[in-house]
Amino acid sequence: MIVEAKSAQFDTIALESGASLSPVEVAYETWGHLNAERSNAILITHAFTGDAHAAGISHENGRPGWWDNMIGPGKAFDTDRYFVICSNVLGGCQGTTGPGSINPATGRPYAMSFPVITIRDMVRLQKMLIDHIGIPMLLCVAGGSMGGMQALEWAVSYPEMVRCAIPLVTTWRHSAQQIAFNEVGRQAIMADPDWCGGDYYDKKPPARGLSVARMIGHITYMSDESMREKFGRKLRDKEKVGFDFGVDFEVESYLRYRGNQFVGRFDANSYLYITKAEDYFDLTNGTGRLVDAFQKDDAFTKVDTRFLIISFTSDWLYPSYQSQEIVRVLRRINGDVAYCDLQSNYGHDAFLVDIAEQSEIVRGFLDSTARIARAA
């Protein structure tokens, strides 16, 4: 399944901060076909360092998509039945306008003059894209981690456009610990002299700082147990410790490799902007915005969006209790919410790699939502 990168451009987008961006471009890919009723569209929202290439083989570089095990013919997001869309987030560096894009006012990259963005802004741009494609209502918005925040934000910002939402391994507000991990990553980047206040686009990028930030991330994406199973205390040279500062343990080698590899595909300023958007994310907004959104008319209005919330037992970055908070608030307002805490040792990465049970649950949930939609 070869897939081509697409792109849409809009004159302007108004941002939550009060700033605006003109113009704004959004990179996206699609799989399957929109039916005549335009009722079978699913928007996939990607995690922090993901991109629009969620499935299939990239026409440009031959790489498989990041959720190729979940999206395709006969898979959980079945492209024989559904029209699936994924776009790169606002602030990203994979085709959508971000800090590395050219500011038309100066002819140079925005860098740190790029306005601070939020999850709501990301979703606003996705809404513009969905309108542009001509989809009146999405069958589903689904995503994990930061993608789950976007799925929740869709249900709050545009509830009339979302039949069902599948927020996986996520939270309705970033916690102090989650902010702390992001902040250390940002500090690692900004501590690198090559960062140059963000103006590195015509020089060498802050590779060392970005690499350290990514290494921290990788630890948080795995679990203690999955690290033990994958690496244990296995030595790199299989003989003995080196009594030096070279690579002794395989886990050290893995982290250095993943850190270096990341530098080639991700922009450090996007790292700063996107983590900040995560940290600002708070659907409670002090006063329970998620609740408010569904209580506009009546305290116990039936929420029309159906929810499937999924967490994994060994995910300590977005622990299960955070998903359960969302379930509780939705139940409190009589929302239609199903919740599964799936058993896995893979930590936060489980939604990307340990997908057998997740696939079946998503498949059934989409199927029942489509049946309800047809009956309506």
Place this chain on the structure above:
Amino acid sequence: MIVEAKSAQFDTIALESGASLSPVEVAYETWGHLNAERSNAILITHAFTGDAHAAGISHENGRPGWWDNMIGPGKAFDTDRYFVICSNVLGGCQGTTGPGSINPATGRPYAMSFPVITIRDMVRLQKMLIDHIGIPMLLCVAGGSMGGMQALEWAVSYPEMVRCAIPLVTTWRHSAQQIAFNEVGRQAIMADPDWCGGDYYDKKPPARGLSVARMIGHITYMSDESMREKFGRKLRDKEKVGFDFGVDFEVESYLRYRGNQFVGRFDANSYLYITKAEDYFDLTNGTGRLVDAFQKDDAFTKVDTRFLIISFTSDWLYPSYQSQEIVRVLRRINGDVAYCDLQSNYGHDAFLVDIAEQSEIVRGFLDSTARIARAA
């Protein structure tokens, strides 16, 4: 209780790597008085970034010790009854020979020519100090985190010299996740151009890298819950998010402060050497060195050292299951081991701050050990 820094110097120490250091100096402090039988001495072993100043008010700088709530007249380590000693570890930067010390062969700091050291080497130097002070047998060796590794190593290397050991919040072998966190800290330091391959002693130190390393550490020392209680999503300016990359949340401000503060008191090269010593720590040594040590003569020789193992429920850096592994291996060889998994929300830091129950347990354990010793 004003306490003065003391120091002892030895001609040479042979290291586990095969290298040696000549001469070697060890900084230490003592509290209370050694009794006539020389039977009331307790060695306190410090955690990673700790030092010899465990209790009392420093004569040099007026600061209280890092375990002042546990050590003193009437406290858990009661200096009215016991003679308490704490020394700075080998490789440290608080008076004991480390990478920042002058190499007599060159007249310049060792920097990265300092030999790689292990927990066993740290304990070997402590043994030389205890011999020097003239103590034939310690009533107790007690410490948390890396201090707990030293307490375990004492019981393995010099079992005839340790009546009881109190390893707190520790492990008998560093796990892949623990190695991973240490490795990221090292990479943060070595990524800082000011590190200069370790030769920064006559220039400015790698402050940014060391600060980032410390920030990572601080996240791991707290729990998700203690961070939420302490910071939540509280904003720094109490009004609103800044929509910029200044400090929005209190947790960001806290981490930056702790990172910067650390730079003033700790040497980056010591950070590298000491974390590496932790990572090499493995009492199983593939073949169960902890077991072997107690099985020299007979498979079920009674272990004479008594153990009190303490963990805390919310410690995810040195999780309770790791303490339980030690308990299981000691029970398997019929060791005298008591184990308490104490309820606390403070994470790894609990052994330093949430000490009410810990104090009572330690007090009783020391008292019973002293009574058994007198009866023997």
